[in-house]
Amino acid sequence: MLLYLLKRLFSLIVTLFVASLVVFVVLEVVPGDPASYMLGINASADTVAALKSELGLDQSRFARYIQWVGGMFQGDFGTSYTYRTPVAEMVRERLNVSLPLTLFALTLAIVLAFPAGLLAASRRGGAADSVVMAITQLGVAIPNFWFAMWLVLLFAIKWQWFSAGGFPGWGEGFFVGMKALVLPAVALALPQASILTRVLRSSLLDVLNEDYVRTARAKGLTRRQALWRHALRNAMIPVLTIIGLQFSFLLAGAIIIENVFFLPGLGRLIFQSIAQRDLIVVESVIMLLVFAVVVVTFLVDIAYAWVDPRMRRGF
């Protein structure tokens, strides 16, 4: 297991390295530069050049890449061109919104999906199963930003139970912060919960066909007991994979939802930075998201071993 983890760790580092190259090269060819953007249409050429040199944009690409990657190793992501603040600081601030939102949505999805999936699987073919399946079919099909539009229309504009968006900051207290995240989290969670429900149900049904569930039933467990004690944990492997994927999807995929609810999260930072050609921010945020995906995948692997002892041995 340890060996396997080391191997995975190595491929994780290689992935990150290649990703950093790809990101850097792709963004280098993006037309437009931050200096002209910042100075607008009346700026003279020498002003732009002066700003470029101030931002370090006149150095060679290779030098800038080395500087960027080298800095990242020391936790220094460079300084934003347009904001003139350390990127790390900006990212940390945005993560304060994106990460809780992601976790909130994921928790919501899990909390909704588990009872629904278990119910559907244990009542396979019954009315409850049909209802759950119908709802999840819809849940998968509804674009989350469209759903979010109606949530805002109803809950913020019509009934004014929640604010239409924005984020007051955690300084105002935990619940104030969480309240601001309710609607976005619901919008994000709906399709994810639907997917998770379906995966859990089908995984459970697969496992319920396994011999050991029959053995458990022969021991004198009722269908439901067998589901809980023997099927659930075995059914977790595909579910864990999906949860891992969903985490990274939510972290980056919240971009659109962050726009709808004007939340100051990572997604909006990317959008804004790319519009302003604040490429060092874009590069760093993309790398961070890639890093998150890779690390989560890695954690999911560890979770496999936790769920399934067979994974613990050898490699």
Added chain:
Amino acid sequence: MIIDKRSFTALLLAAAFSGSALAAKTDITLGMALEPPNLDPTGGAAAAIDEVVYANIFEGLTRFKADGSVHPALASEWSIENEGKRYVFTLQSGVKFHDGADFTADDVKFSIERAKADDSTNAQKGLFENITSVEVIDDATVAIDLETPDGNLLFNLAWGDAIILDSESADNAATAPIGTGPFTFSNWVQGDRIEIEKNPDYWGEAVALEKATFKFISDPTAAFASLMAGDVDAFPNYPAPENLVQLEADPRFKVVVGTTEGETILSMNNKSEALADVRVRQAIAHAIDRQAIVDGAMFGYGTPIGSHFAPHHPSYIDLTGNSTFDQDKARALLKEAGVEGDISLSLKLPPPAYARRGGEIIAAQLREVGIETTIENVEWAQWLEQVFKGKDFDLTIVSHTEPLDIGIYARDDYYFQYNNPNFNELMAAFSKEIDIEQRDIMLKQAQTIISEDYVNGFLFQLAKTGVANTKINGLWENQPTQANDLTGVSWSD
């Protein structure tokens, strides 16, 4: 514990007093579509910077008032010497920067020289081109020498790009602005909001507000929702004109429609193959139904224009008659130019709604007369690179928001590449002219020349559509410059 009766009464009174003081709100939350990238107005062109700091945190020697007129600010008075080539300013006394540093003539010298310097990153460096030197006479007096007489100096010094910084804190202005204004910078939650607070030591007239928050809401739906949900009190530049009718119907809000300095034009590349022929440009001008664009893109807000000139300016003349909506004439002109039914143009559209929506309408209108367009939506950075710098375009839509900027037509290498020596001469003469009447005549001539040369498709003057809680007073109605001047803002109860 026994409470002394008198002190109890005093407590009650205090509570009652403070209660009544709270009756009128002293804080305000303003919505803005764009977040400023930083807060240094001398280091970037973003309008959002000025919208936060202008007149609130930073002040210059002169300043714009709501009607666009130039008024004294940090300079209490001035005199013009040496045949208009030397301005001597007397500075306000007792002015301190927010960090406690004294404001002196040295700061003026520093600020102007910083803006003029070779390595300056001032986006409007041109404003200072004519200045040869800045002389500190004493702490409270400073003189500016010019190369040629300039009637625009006081106007130029009122720009946000000409505000006065302290040499000690200037480098940090981007993130920790220290100015002389009535508000101090207090907090910036990036991506969400900036908060400013009343400056208790302000030299001038005290402001009514204790605190103001600028909240950044780029999404128009979210902007509407935030107003309806009461998250923001006012949206001085409301980004979605389509909702204004609804907001107007809501008794909680008032909608104020004013003017901006933004001439919204269909810029044409005068050197591109198809558009070098004036008949083609004229055909395009006649193919455009301005009112449909104002209605369709701006939901009726905006004033059609026939040249590059703001209708609220005293020297404005209505030249829309030069380019009436006449499809037959457009077709005839195209035929005359020999390109009938055989013309395809690129139309690059920057992000604002006036451009994206307007572009769609113009594309449809041009198609009616047989001009095909390929729409390409671009980001501002791309627009600057490709259109503005690279001149790689046929058509684009953009709003020129600088005040009195007809002079851009005299720049031969400007992105629409108009080149008319007569016009250039006129503008050169205009910049040296001090006589008001003469200037008026020249401006009218200039408007007529570019209108009749069909340099660009002149669409409409951008309206400033502000939405505010009905209890808020003192917000600017028009937008002579990019600013959310809060000095005169208060709540009525």
Added chain:
Amino acid sequence: MALLTLEQLSVSIHDTPVLHNLNIDIEAGEVLGVIGESGSGKSMTALAIMGLLPHGAALSGQIKFNGLILNELSEQERAKICGDDISMVFQEPMTALNPVHTIGDQVIECIRLHQNISGKAAAELARETLAQCGLPPDEFPLSRYPHELSGGQRQRVVIAMAVALKPKLLIADEPTTALDVTTQAEILDLLLSLKQTYDMALMLISHDLAVVANMASKVVIMKEGHVVEQGPIEPLFRELSHPYTRALFKASDHVPDRKNMPSIQPSESIQGTDTHDDVSKDDTNRTANTSDIKSAGTSGHYSPLLEVSDLICEYPGTRQGWFGRSKKFRAVNEVSFQVHAGESVGLVGESGCGKSTLTRAILGLMNPASGQIAINGRNITQGFEVLRHVQVVFQDPYGSFNPRHKVQRLVSEPLHVLTQKVSSKERKLLVAQMLESVGLHANDADKYIHEFSGGQRQRIAIARALIIRPKLIVLDEAVSALDVSIRAKVLDLLASLANSHGLAYLFISHDLSVVRNVTDRVLVMQAGAIVERGNTGDVFNHPAHEYTQRLVASVPRLPDYAHVAEHPL
């Protein structure tokens, strides 16, 4: 009164009847054998008793146990009886245990479900029961996970779970079918001794007459959901009055007619190339002979059809340390043997002995680490045309055909190996010929494989192997998955084809009785090496090697009174 009574029990699944009016009694403490081929409904009967019928099953009749009518109880009430008074052992020990729980937890769960005792006491009981089932706690602590155990050990855990609460009735559904023959013997012994210790009734379901005959006192013979006959075992097996029972007996020990086979006995005396001390090199002289006369192998002009010499096959194992070399697992260890034209050679051994790896190497599917494989004197590494003399028939009649292709394409596939082109007309003709020679119709060529039964599929597999007229066919457990009656027919077919085509067979199987009946010579393989070889009859009648002796002794035999078979083992 009987302990368990099935009265007019009928079951249908999705309206397809699978059991018809069964009437079966089991007395307390007796062993009832249930015999039948696949599809006879014997497993379904067990599941019906346990209340574990699949989704969509409908049941009529009564299942009476101890005065209760089981099929009328609620799920909860029934769950109280299952695992306590009635318990069950399944066929597949590899999948019957939950992989994510320890074996201790699984036994303890069973105990605590039915008895209100402390976890500690339950653990103690679990430990005891496991020990009783041959898993002593010092070697097999409760904290072991199923994947750490072998199949036989897992089956012991399953049995421990079943007997922990001393049930009155234990149902064992093919409990040893998936196990090796030596393990089978041990498990059967265990079941018998547990039955004695706990005085429980045992319902033993099996397709193997010999297994049942040695265990049961009463027997039920089933076919297609009906009870063919039932009664005390001895008179039933002695008289074999019912034709179906008789047919079963005949088929189960069928010896195909190989009398016409050319009796090739090439000069075996010069073939010995073994390097193992404990193995004889020579069929005629099988006594242990440690002398090495390798050099003799090169003398003489005769080249055998298949010659394997000093073959070593390895798999990469787990790596030792981060940069360490991986230690390789040696699946085939210096194996040498020959197969001559027209000969039928058996290769027996238990799972994991390396016989599959050896097969793969011979078929050119994997590269050996060292050693040589030659066909007709040419090394198989010289290209695929060398391999055209060898074809294969696999075990699984369901997995060995591409379900997307028609029989025509399936059977003609090996023609690819021929160097000369075969026209499509010729192909058609060849396939038709082949199908007919294996007892199918020429027009079967236009059908898909799912339209055939298991036995027919094996015939098609044989037709596919025959089409390029190979000299040797490797039969990799080719009849193991077939029911006895079908197996008998396929074995007959193989024998007649050997006669008509002059084929040699390499017959790889774990089933000693079949190997005994169809081969001339046999190789016994253990842990990657051949430990004994010789004429089939000699090896089985007088095994020399300790392992062979154990193997032969483990094979269940029919009791002497049942003598319909001509050659009792």
Added chain:
Amino acid sequence: MSVAASSRFKTLLPGAFLVLVFFGAALISFFYTPFDVETLNIKNRMLTPNAVNWLGTDHFGRDILSMLMVGARTSIAVAFIAVGIGVLFGVPLGLLAASYRGRWADEFIMRGNDLVFAFPALLIAIMITAVFGPGAVNAIIAIGIFNVPVFARLTRGASLSLWNREFIMAARVAGKGSARISFEHILPNILNLLIVQSTIQFSLGILAEAGLSYVGLGAQPPTPSWGRMLADSQTLTTVAPHLALFPGMVIVLTVLGLNLLGDGLRDWLDPRLRRER
């Protein structure tokens, strides 16, 4: 049989029906739409559904029904080609990886897959549009790139288990090489799986196109697309909710239809895909 039949009526037929309706609408739009979608009629804008404009008009006065019909072309084309890219590149890569299982080529392909997978789809889209500008073609590329590892993984996984099947061994004994076996034996046997996955990716593609267009990275004017219609109408939800309602519903129904079709196909094409046993 009865199970298969019931699931056919529950999923396959309704799914096929919905998908046919929208594909049909897209096809019809080439020959006929109730109104011209290229002509603007600002005076008639934002009409609510009525006898002339069945679904009302949009903010430029265009007929929403006609817009939806023409928009179907964009949505379907983007999703279809993106799935095509995924299949075209992903399937051969997966087959190749499976036939070289355990060796460096396999490792290389799978690590490449992981690399692409590590970029969330929207990030790929943002990066691509930043370089090449927004547009339907770039949306296709972005969604397509994301589809490649999906199909490569699926193909590899399904192929790997097939490579251990005896009929593949039989083909190898017949002297066939990896490439030939991959196309003759592996591909036909995973085809059903690929078809089912394609319908799923197709529906995801429609959602992705809508999302990208919504944030302005997808189809560009004047090309109507469902996502762009939503984007254009987002500020008008309070004034004219039907502008956002109809395109949204069309997306939901199409995706629903595709998902039902996928589920139905899975059951119908090959019940064994649902796991034997």
